[in-house]
Amino acid sequence: MRILVDMDDTIEQLLKAWLDAVNKKYGRSVAYDDIREWDISLPYPGLTKEQVYGTALEPGFWKNVEPMPGAPEALKKLMDDGHEVLIVTATPYMSVQEKMEDLLFKWFPFLSWDQVIITFRKQLIKGDVLIDDGVHNLEGGDYKKILMTAPHNRNYDAEAHGMIRVHNWDEILQVIERLKTEM
Numbered sequence: 001m002r003i004l005v006d007m008d009d010t011i012e013q014l015l016k017a018w019l020d021a022v023n024k025k026y027g028r029s030v031a032y033d034d035i036r037e038w039d040i041s042l043p044y045p046g047l048t049k050e051q052v053y054g055t056a057l058e059p060g061f062w063k064n065v066e067p068m069p070g071a072p073e074a075l076k077k078l079m080d081d082g083h084e085v086l087i088v089t090a091t092p093y094m095s096v097q098e099k100m101e102d103l104l105f106k107w108f109p110f111l112s113w114d115q116v117i118i119t120f121r122k123q124l125i126k127g128d129v130l131i132d133d134g135v136h137n138l139e140g141g142d143y144k145k146i147l148m149t150a151p152h153n154r155n156y157d158a159e160a161h162g163m164i165r166v167h168n169w170d171e172i173l174q175v176i177e178r179l180k181t182e183m
């Protein structure tokens, strides 16, 4: 199968590092479970979107983002099993080089640049499956939809929208095994 895989909060823990950085810089204490929506500037009244979002654009930011537990091993296994794994990420162009060097190829050294697609329009990409925490990336796509649970999507009815909700990479591997037999 061709398996499309999101980066942020699917294979790595962006939100955690982002909250840490904003909290530290502006003396706040927003917790991971305080997040309710996609827009993470909402729990920071008094800060502008530019202040909150700009924090992730600062040099060195990606060095502090860690992989999701089990994600490197799982992606390696999927490739070893003969699947085509493509990273599909809506990364702003300013962040691409540092994010690739300091995060993707550091923690996932078996991936190469020709497996990376940068786009904000994931529905244009052809694949058998997309694994993503952003429901807006799954809705309307012509692929099987695996929703990685994240604080901003926990109240979303995945099943009603034809998606399979998962909570970790062990579950994802199980779902892929099941989908393989259905294709």
Ligand SMILES: [Mg+2]
Pocket: 006, 007, 008, 009, 010, 132, 133, 134
């Ligand atoms: Mg994401």
